[in-house]
Amino acid sequence: MPNQDASSNKTPALPDPQDLSTTTPKPFHLLRYFILTSLLIILTTAVLMQFIYRRAAVKTIITLGEMTNITLAQTALSSMRPQLLAYLKRMENASAEDAKNQTVPPELVQAMQRLTNETAIVRIKVYNRQGVVIYSTLPTQIGQIQLDNHGVQNALSGQTMSELIYRDSFNRFDKEDNDSNLIQTYLPARDEPSGRTLGAFEIYFDVNFLVKHTETSQLLMLASLSGVFLLMFVFLVASVWRAAGVITRQDHIIRERTHMLEFLTAKMLSDQEVEKKNIAHGLHESVAQTLCGIKMRLEAMTQEVDKDSPLLNSLTSLTGYLQEAISETSTIAMRLRPSSLDEVGLLKTLEWFIKDLKAAQPLLTIELETNVEEEEISQALKIIIFRIVQDTLNNLATPAEADQVRLLISGKNGAIELAIEENSHRYASEAVSTGDQIYKAILPMRERTLLSGGTFSSGQSGSSHTHKSRWDV
Numbered sequence: 001m002p003n004q005d006a007s008s009n010k011t012p013a014l015p016d017p018q019d020l021s022t023t024t025p026k027p028f029h030l031l032r033y034f035i036l037t038s039l040l041i042i043l044t045t046a047v048l049m050q051f052i053y054r055r056a057a058v059k060t061i062i063t064l065g066e067m068t069n070i071t072l073a074q075t076a077l078s079s080m081r082p083q084l085l086a087y088l089k090r091m092e093n094a095s096a097e098d099a100k101n102q103t104v105p106p107e108l109v110q111a112m113q114r115l116t117n118e119t120a121i122v123r124i125k126v127y128n129r130q131g132v133v134i135y136s137t138l139p140t141q142i143g144q145i146q147l148d149n150h151g152v153q154n155a156l157s158g159q160t161m162s163e164l165i166y167r168d169s170f171n172r173f174d175k176e177d178n179d180s181n182l183i184q185t186y187l188p189a190r191d192e193p194s195g196r197t198l199g200a201f202e203i204y205f206d207v208n209f210l211v212k213h214t215e216t217s218q219l220l221m222l223a224s225l226s227g228v229f230l231l232m233f234v235f236l237v238a239s240v241w242r243a244a245g246v247i248t249r250q251d252h253i254i255r256e257r258t259h260m261l262e263f264l265t266a267k268m269l270s271d272q273e274v275e276k277k278n279i280a281h282g283l284h285e286s287v288a289q290t291l292c293g294i295k296m297r298l299e300a301m302t303q304e305v306d307k308d309s310p311l312l313n314s315l316t317s318l319t320g321y322l323q324e325a326i327s328e329t330s331t332i333a334m335r336l337r338p339s340s341l342d343e344v345g346l347l348k349t350l351e352w353f354i355k356d357l358k359a360a361q362p363l364l365t366i367e368l369e370t371n372v373e374e375e376e377i378s379q380a381l382k383i384i385i386f387r388i389v390q391d392t393l394n395n396l397a398t399p400a401e402a403d404q405v406r407l408l409i410s411g412k413n414g415a416i417e418l419a420i421e422e423n424s425h426r427y428a429s430e431a432v433s434t435g436d437q438i439y440k441a442i443l444p445m446r447e448r449t450l451l452s453g454g455t456f457s458s459g460q461s462g463s464s465h466t467h468k469s470r471w472d473v
Contacts, residue, residue: 031237031244038236042229046222053221057214058164064210074187080111084126085191088198091134099134100143112137122182123204126189127152129197151186155200161186164207181211266451273337273383280337288329295322338386345374346382350389350407361397365404372411381471384452385409385418388469391444396422411473418469420445442467 087108094102112124116137126135131147146152154161162185183205188197302315333339340349347370354366377385389407396405406421424441442458442465449456449469458467 031240034240035237038233042233046225046229049225050218050222053218057218060214064207079115080108083108083111084189084201085198087134088126088128088189089191091128091132092198093130094128094132094134095130096132096143096145099128099132102134104135108135120206121203122206125202127156127200127202129156129199131156134199151184151202152200155186155188155202156197158188158190158197160188181206181208183207262451265447269448269451273387277337280333280339283329283333283336284339288326288333291322291326291329295319295326298322337383341382341386342379346377346386347374347409349386350409353386353390354393354407357393357397363403364397366393367406369406369408370410372409372416376411376473377416378473381416381452381473384448385416385469388418388445388448389420391448392420392442392467395441395444396424414473416471416473419466420468421464421466423463424465445469 083105087105091099091102112135115121116124124135124137125133125141127146128134131145131149131152133141133144133146136142151161151163162183165182165184185203185205187201187203189199189201190197298315298319302312302319305312305315338349338352340352350368354368358364358366393405404423406419408417408419408421410417410419420442445467446456446458449471452471454469454471456467456469458465460466
């Protein structure tokens, strides 16, 4: 009767159901992600709406200012047409030096000053056909050549052009900074309504009142949008907060139930191991011993029976049947719970199991490598590793599943690791995580690993699949 190690009665550690109610669920980040995303979207929307509104407002200001400016410019040209046209014809081919040294007719200067004093026009320039400033309300600009000015070019070609210049912005036409909000308009100066263009007429119209009105409207719209978006944001955050709370509570309940199911499953597996051990012990110590006693009694009777007696053949055949029954009983007991786990250890037991499986499946190649000492593996973990190898190899040994299997048991970094590398031909092109059929073969390995407190991983490289179980010790 083999000696039973007291430690062999240990079963895998089970989760404590009393701790399930205090299990802290993993943080649920939906609220954080929603707040950041929605805030970014709201800010982006507000900026875009402000940009669109500003563009529309600028276009409106330009349109209104241009209409006013053109009307004023045409009125100004009509009031001073004879003097202006005469001056343009005289200065048609004047150079920059000629413009600086030329005296502007007093009546033209008075007309220009009256125009700036009585209207919203703040500045006037007159260009000849050479792009030279022959008159400006700012005397320092007289004589400048601005033929590269697009506004002047368009006006000399007979077109009207306007641009809104905001305060503290850069005038891309005249290439100078500005300190007021202006509409800059370029008009062609013709000797007749449809006649030859003699020069260009540039006026700056003050639109501060329009800009201030637009900015006020923009601020009001921004405040209104901010209030609406803020209310919307608060409402959405409150809704998601409530939803996240419900989801978190549901997740907590699901985790509690999952932990309870894991506990019950682990306990069931543990109870099965205990039951298998008891049955195997009973078969080995009771049934097998009883059959051995009967066999020995029959063998003794065989010695006492006359060799010519017909009873001798019956006793001899019964002895053979009893021997087969004893072997079968021992085999069943070994498969239920190998006593060698307690007597010689896990590694020797695995060698026996692999040898027995290869005898039954001669086409299956199995390699076993160990990089751990027997003493490093706890008694409770030995039965878990044996069951994983037993179930997985039996699944992979079925026809058309795999013909090459490599087992590696190693101890490193304070942990015991079991790696099973196999080539499942039928599902070699499918990933392990998506192949339902191949996953069934390693499902017992995954379940037993997780239920025993270990970690499981599986990967595929070409036609080879590698499954790893790891336990901290």
